[in-house]
Amino acid sequence: MRPMSADEFTDALRGLSHRYWGTHPFHHRMHAGELSQPELQVWAANRWYYQSAIPRKDAAIISNCPLPEVRRQWLPRIVYHDGATPGEGGMERWLRLCEAVGLSREEVLDERHVAPGARFAVDAYVGFARTKPWVEAVASGLTEMFSGHLMKARVADMLAQYEWISPDDLAYFTNRIDAVAGEGQATLDLVIEHSRTRAEQDAAIAALSFKCDVLWSLLDAIERAASKK
Ligand SMILES: O=C(O)c1cc(C(=O)O)c2c(n1)C(=O)C(=O)c1cc(C(=O)O)[nH]c1-2
Known part of the structure; x- marks a missing residue:
């Protein structure tokens, strides 16, 4: 089969946006202000495990x-996540x-709060990056195009819905919003440049689909653990 043009390939990747965890019911509840503080604690502690795996994945x-x-x-x-010196960086902001x-x-x-399914999903993401061709692992990170x-909505909604959360508490996200604006396009350009054959393009699309499953499963596990609070 002939390779897709850059525009067709981009459309196929962006076409997976409906599988992104933005539409997960737990995110809907979070943004609507319906989560209790213990439920938000489950979310933060489990997402910590995701955040801490990102540098190992990279x-x-x-x-x-x-x-x-x-x-x-x-x-x-x-360096963005680990910080250039102790006490800096994305992981520190998540902590x-x-x-908060x-x-x-x-x-x-x-990691006492990390749910089995959350660990399994995150470990699968790191394992994918270790064992697949590098361009597929890069493509799996393209969920950032959707993030x-x-x-942005999370910062606005959480500040509006949870009066005990302050803008400083959400510095992780405000900082990250600026970072993904540039990184998202650069990652897409890299994947387009290095996925030349139709088989390589299809593998990149499958990698992004896999990552949507990772994030969805992570949030499923969080939702289940939170329901016991
Ligand atoms: O809050 C979010 O919805 C969200 C989503 C994603 C994503 O879509 O993968 C990332 C992040 N945050 C994030 O903070 C982050 O550092 C990050 C790194 C990556 C990656 O795959 O390399 N995704 C994401």
Whole structure:
């Protein structure tokens, strides 16, 4: 089969947006202000496990990629999450969000609240990046194309709905919104450039579909754990 044009390929990738976790019932409840503080704690502690896996996922992509220009482009993502020095970076901002919802650092870092399904989903994402061709692992991160809109809505809705949450508590998201605006397009360009055959393009679409399943399953596990609170 002939390869898709860049526009057709982009449309096929963007066409998966309906599978994105933005439409998950747990996110609907979060944005509508319907979650209790214990339910938000379950969400924050389990998403911590996702946040903490992202740099390991990105390191796996780098370790599988033979192209210096791609490795150079990808490296800042690890520093973004880990921070250039202790006490900085995305993971630190996520921990502050955890504290804002009433969790201690200790109970987040020892992962006592991480649900089995959440661990399974996140570990599958890291395993995918370790074992698949690097361009497919990069393509799996294209959920970020869909995340900017969702995170903007999350900040506005959470501030409107939960009066005990302050703008500072949501610094993780406000910072991330700016980061994904640039990263999303750069990632898409990279995937288009390095997926030339129809088989490679189809593999990239399948990778993004897989990632939608990872995020959906993560939130299913969170929803189930939260329902016991
Ligand atoms: O809050 C969200 O809805 C959301 C979604 C996603 C995503 O779509 O994968 C990421 C993030 N946040 C995020 O904060 C983040 O650092 C991140 C990294 C990645 C990735 O696959 O490399 N996705 C996401």
